[in-house]
Amino acid sequence: MTVEALLYLSYQAEDATFHWFTHLFVGASAALLVMAVIVARTRRPVRLPLLWPVLGHLAAALPDALFSRGIAHERWMDLFLGHVSAHALPGRNLSWYALFLAVVAIYLAALWRRVPARP
């Protein structure tokens, strides 16, 4: 939460909170998908579940850190979870938000299906 708060403040200082949300939803969704696959295959919850979405967000937002260092965005930066193309999704952040909620549901479904109830 502290990392996310610091990230948010850094985007807010640049009048760019819209982009914070975009990369949060993209990064966290990618992380949750990976977590869901791991849960489905191992039948165990992942360790440090809150850390994964944060790492996903950091990966998705890395080009913005480069931008603040004076490096403009390039198309190859889509390697960072579609950093550039993510903004082209119709519906913008509302669509990413809906996708994020869907992925959360997928992850929770994977948890409930695969994790045996404890005695």
Add this chain to the structure above:
Amino acid sequence: MRPPETFGPPGSPERGSGGTGGERPREARGGLGPRRCRAGAALLPARLSTGPLDDTDLALQRPGILDADRAPSPAPRLGGEISEPGVRAVVFFVRPMQLGRLRRALAEDRTLARAARLAVVVSGETSLRPPPKALLVVDRLRAFASGFGMRAPRDHGPPVGYAIVDRSGLVRYRTLDPGVAQRLGEVKTMLRDTP
């Protein structure tokens, strides 16, 4: 169509404060419908942080990449040495009340004018002098704003932002940016990337 006026060399006295341009009045909450509020409650902070001078599509505001939403297009000729082949140019678009702040920022900056020709397109009459080493153009009918492909802000008024023209005279970057006077470093970042 009435042609835009081009101001000559600095000479007229600067009057008025004119320095409130970068401040962004908060958008009224009434603009958000109840259904949208419920669906995107998590997005509310970002929504509330937008102002009337922001782009209606925030994904297109300060994208940080050349040719973000459209192919390069020839830049309109502003006069002077702006838009001449072989020279990069930064064309700022402001409203009269933002000119004072931009003028001060450009006066304090030492590198931007060396890297590119500068022009400031103002959407209305102003008594302020042109920024140093910059061409000042009055564009009441938004002919230049339209020619450079500047998008209209949320209040449907004249744009506040900038466009970057490459050495071949093509507009490669255009964005609304109500706080551009505080973000000349970002302008330089995009200019460095412009051929």
